[in-house]
Amino acid sequence: MTGQQLKNSILQMAVQGKLVPQDPNDEPASVLLERIRAEKEQLIKEGKIKKEKNSSIIFRGADNLPYEKVGKNEPVCIADEVPFEIPESWEWARLGSLFLLQAGKNISASKISEVEFPDSYPCYGGNGIRGYVNVQNHNGDYPIIGRQGALCGNIKRATGKFYATEHAVCVSTFAHTDITWVCFFLTALNLNQYATATAQPGLAVANINRVLFPVPPIAEQERITTRLLKVLPMADAYGVKEKALQDYNKDFPVQLKKSILQEAVQGKLVPQNPSDEPASVLLERIRAEKQKLIAEGKIKKDKHESVIFRRDNSHYEKLDGIERCIDDEIPFDIPETWCFCRLGTILYKLTDGTHSRPKYVETGVPFISVKDISSGMLDFSNCKFITEIEHKELYKRCNPEYGDILLTKVGTTGIPIIVNITDEFSLFVSVALLKFDQKLMSNEYLVHLINSPLVQKQVEKNTRGVGNKNWVMRDISNTLIVVPPLKEQYRIVEKLKNIFNNCNNL
Structure with missing residues (x-):
């Protein structure tokens, strides 16, 4: 009542x-x-x-x-x-x-x-x-x-x-x-x-x-x-208390999910397996694969490549040939087999959609902006359309494909979704495209990671501007993340799937 x-x-x-x-x-x-x-x-x-x-x-x-x-x-x-x-x-x-x-x-x-x-x-x-x-x-x-x-x-x-x-x-x-x-x-x-x-x-x-x-x-x-x-x-x-209880009950599943995600990215959700390949080796493999693709001219070289490593029980970052201690940035302890790194370190490509508004048509290739993914799903029901010719030109620079991650960066920032279709579409500037080797990183783990308090606090801090606020590409790339061994990523994803199914019934 x-x-x-x-x-x-x-x-x-x-x-x-x-x-x-x-x-x-x-x-x-x-x-x-x-x-x-x-x-x-x-x-x-x-x-x-x-x-x-x-x-x-x-x-x-x-x-x-x-x-x-x-x-x-x-x-x-x-x-x-x-x-x-x-x-x-x-x-x-x-x-x-x-x-x-x-x-x-x-x-x-x-x-x-x-x-x-x-x-x-x-x-x-x-x-x-x-x-x-x-x-x-x-x-x-x-x-x-x-x-x-x-x-x-x-x-x-x-x-x-x-x-x-x-x-x-x-x-x-x-x-x-x-x-x-x-x-x-x-x-x-x-x-x-x-x-x-x-x-x-x-x-x-x-x-x-x-x-x-x-x-x-x-x-x-x-x-x-x-x-x-x-x-x-x-x-x-009684009404004040009852309203507070209603708000709490409404917010509880959301806060519970945040707490669970925080446990997940701190390595506390599933046990570590000493036989897993450590994240440090995984990151070396990712860097090696990026160097190969750079040599083949398939991707561009990072202008400011970051390497984060442990030494003397502290965390250091090597950037532009200069090492500096970043212990003040490290928010919590992680398992020995895990690593901190910048988001850009694991990405082969980080770009956003066209900065120029295209000419819309009644039917054609879907043109996706922040409003079409802010619900947490890729929604084509109210999207704009552009011509096939214009799409092909835009797709040369920004080419979302199955399994990639889209990330809102203007207005409502920090919402990630996985591209779950094989049909082509183009992006507006309000959406960033994250491409990476899906054999070396779990896209589902990355979505959970971006949704976690670890990343969302950085999103809130670095989203700037008045009115239609913007999370700029440089800050997206510099976002501090945690990388578990690949097998543990899959275990975390499976565990979260089971837990969140139960949370949805609360």
């Missing part, structure tokens, strides 16, 4: 006479209603309010059923209209016979200030205070019913001098009726249900006047008010 549902249940108990016990010594509500009618008649004689055209009186018949007499008409049984039973000392009444409902008057928006100013008055509209004006049309203590907009039927309370617009219905009470109790009961009635079903919902005063209202004795009104003032703040406090 949500906090709002709890409040609604408490208010429903209140309007049904189930929140506080009845006292047989209380003056019955029927006497209160007589005093209200007498007070209204006196005000009519004094010309202060207008006479109702068809006044309503609801009473219990000899058969203990509710009857209503409207104007000079004969009483009619309204048992089918009454929504629930009420205590013997209570009575039913129409809102219009119990109170006086009057909508305020229109005032030009240009005369309403957003901030208070000297000698200003609050201006109430369809959902509470709309601003401040230099005139007032009410002075007193009034429940206010919003009568226009999606929140019509909401209940506010205005005290002192204020201005009510035509979208605010002021409720005048009589015979010392408890104002706080009126606000609580009007809220419980959910007047929004009587709104017109239009683009701009509205409540007609005539329709509100016809709503049935349960009336307890004055003394019980005060007891109900006292109890509600005590328990509703508890319901609010």
Whole structure:
């Protein structure tokens, strides 16, 4: 149960006479209603309010059923209209016979200030205070019913001098009726249900006047008010805790996955096998393969090749022939068979899509941008298309193929996906392409690695700019990663697959 549902249940108990016990010594509500009618008649004689055209009186018949007499008409049984039973000392009444409902008057928006100013008055509209004006049309203590907009039927309370617009219905009470109790009961009635079903919902005063209202004795009104003032703040406090619990439960699987990924990239998810080829040898094989491809002219040489190694129980990086200690960059300890390196070290090619917007066509070759992969999947359902000729030209520089990794780098940055199709497509500048030897590195492990806190913290730190932020290629290449032995990569992937399947059921 949500906090709002709890409040609604408490208010429903209140309007049904189930929140506080009845006292047989209380003056019955029927006497209160007589005093209200007498007070209204006196005000009519004094010309202060207008006479109702068809006044309503609801009473219990000899058969203990509710009857209503409207104007000079004969009483009619309204048992089918009454929504629930009420205590013997209570009575039913129409809102219009119990109170006086009057909508305020229109005032030009240009005369309403957003901030208070000297000698200003609050201006109430369809959902509470709309601003401040230099005139007032009410002075007193009034429940206010919003009568226009999606929140019509909401209940506010205005005290002192204020201005009510035509979208605010002021409720005048009589015979010392408890104002706080009126606000609580009007809220419980959910007047929004009587709104017109239009683009701009509205409540007609005539329709509100016809709503049935349960009336307890004055003394019980005060007891109900006292109890509600005590328990509703508890319901609010419950609502805050319940909302926090909902948020926690919603976020828990996400945070759990992050924690599991962190364990995975620290070498704590699966046991190490001493017979595995160590990552240092694996990285040497990757460097050797890159050198071969460079010699064959198939890939370009790294301008700033990085080599990270251990010495004297510290981590060093050799870059441009210069060695430096990088212990301050190393976030945690890893197993002996693992290695730290830069992302660019394991890549044969790191590039992004075209920096020029192509000419789009109705049908052709898919043209993928960040919006088409930000869900974590390669989605062609809303992508643009370019001509085959333009695609072939773009594909010469940026050629995504099956098994490669795409990485968002503009706007929503740091989301990796594996290319899982063999059909060709082109990329926009907002997406980076990561190519590597899939026989030497597991693409599934790399995706998990990029999704881990280790890499995502670097993504957040290095994503720069205002508005459409950018994770530049240099920073992508310099991202610090961890490389386990290849066989352990596969074991990690399999373990994560099993764990995440269970996480999805949480």
